[in-house]
Amino acid sequence: MSLIRKLVVLPSVAGFVLSANAFLSTAAAQPAGQPAAQPAATGADTVTKEKVIAGTMDIDFATRTNLDTSGDLKPNSPALGAKDTYKFTLSVAETTEFAGKIERQPNLFTKTLARRKQDAQLWYSIDLSLFNPRDLKVKKTVGKWVGTIPIDTASGAYDLSGGRAKESALRVKVDPAGTAPGFEDLFAGRLVGKAEKKESLAEYTFNRVIGDKTVKIVVKKSDPMRFENLVLAKGPSANYARTTVNGRLDYDYETGNWYTDGITFRYNLDGKDMEDKVSGSIKWVEDPDRKANGKGYYEFNLRFNEDKNKKSGNENAAFEKMSDEDAFFAVDNSIPCLTGRISYVDTFASNPDLPASSKVTFALDANKLTKQQIMNFFKLWMVCVGPTNDE
Numbered sequence: 499m500s501l502i503r504k505l506v507v508l509p510s511v512a513g514f515v516l517s518a519n520a521f522l523s524t525a526a527a528q529p530a531g532q533p534a535a536q537p538a539a540t541g542a543d544t545v546t547k548e549k550v551i552a553g554t555m556d557i558d559f560a561t562r563t564n565l566d567t568s569g570d571l572k573p574n575s576p577a578l579g580a581k582d583t584y585k586f587t588l589s590v591a592e593t594t595e596f597a598g599k600i601e602r603q604p605n606l607f608t609k610t611l612a613r614r615k616q617d618a619q620l621w622y623s624i625d626l627s628l629f630n631p632r633d634l635k636v637k638k639t640v641g642k643w644v645g646t647i648p649i650d651t652a653s654g655a656y657d658l659s660g661g662r663a664k665e666s667a668l669r670v671k672v673d674p675a676g677t678a679p680g681f682e683d684l685f686a687g688r689l690v691g692k693a694e695k696k697e698s699l700a701e702y703t704f705n706r707v708i709g710d711k712t713v714k715i716v717v718k719k720s721d722p723m724r725f726e727n728l729v730l731a732k733g734p735s736a737n738y739a740r741t742t743v744n745g746r747l748d749y750d751y752e753t754g755n756w757y758t759d760g761i762t763f764r765y766n767l768d769g770k771d772m773e774d775k776v777s778g779s780i781k782w783v784e785d786p787d788r789k790a791n792g793k794g795y796y797e798f799n800l801r802f803n804e805d806k807n808k809k810s811g812n813e814n815a816a817f818e819k820m821s822d823e824d825a826f827f828a829v830d831n832s833i834p835c836l837t838g839r840i841s842y843v844d845t846f847a848s849n850p851d852l853p854a855s856s857k858v859t860f861a862l863d864a865n866k867l868t869k870q871q872i873m874n875f876f877k878l879w880m881v882c883v884g885p886t887n888d889e
Contacts, residue, residue: 553588598624641672754782
């Protein structure tokens, strides 16, 4: 059986400088004789930088290794209280850091009457830190991303506002510091995840237009992850706007690849309504010796507002001799894009196809992206932490 990662059910520059200086008001003044610091970037400034999202994540799939021994639950169930844990420290868009953990627990049912004994949910506890844009060696923790997402595994729906009923709303809460006011902003909307019954998965065709050429990829069993008015809370600093996401990210069970289908991010930046459309793919690549070393990686090729950055046919001559598949996955750095890798080293236990743990390294590169675009993608990826890291 293939070891691809298969899914299973279970204000301006001045404004930001003021904010950063307020958060970091205890930092020492810049020593005399040092070069002048660069001005801070706002969410609208573009960034071209390697490892603009970088760091590590350790995943412990305890629901696969800590199984029920009481006999009260359905056979092969995880033990009551067993959780998958995602621990990480990740830097994003140069001046922010997210460090903490996400825990995921599954639904559990009794063996005889199939009564639900435990509800499926995600639980977030993430420290939010800002780096002083004038001295990136200075960092201050300013708040947290916390709360619960209930999961309906029958429908695959993640209700981002559902934690309110549990008095655990998913939210970003930033404390006041210096002259910067604090704020609290809530997540909302739904992510409808993987299908529970794979028999109903349908064939789907994905298109990419390169100059005058349209290339296609046909996915035999496409499993869509849908974003339905999913709202990403603002923060960690107030210049990162509250954003609404719609569209699809589809998984191909035969290859382990992900394909975008109409993902849009809508937000208001400095009084202007903005919309970004993300197209492209995330390709799963296995090490030839994966069975022994557990290695593989996701190769990112996500393009932002590709339709507004089209080149002439002559400029796309380099793609003309490629096969449709090669052209579909080809990286074009002449347009705004997010590229790079998320790499895995998986450790397997009793099941040779399902990792018991994973060590994950993020190394994603930005080409002519705004900091808002980078932040939006990162937040969405963290909301999808379960489906995107399952086998």
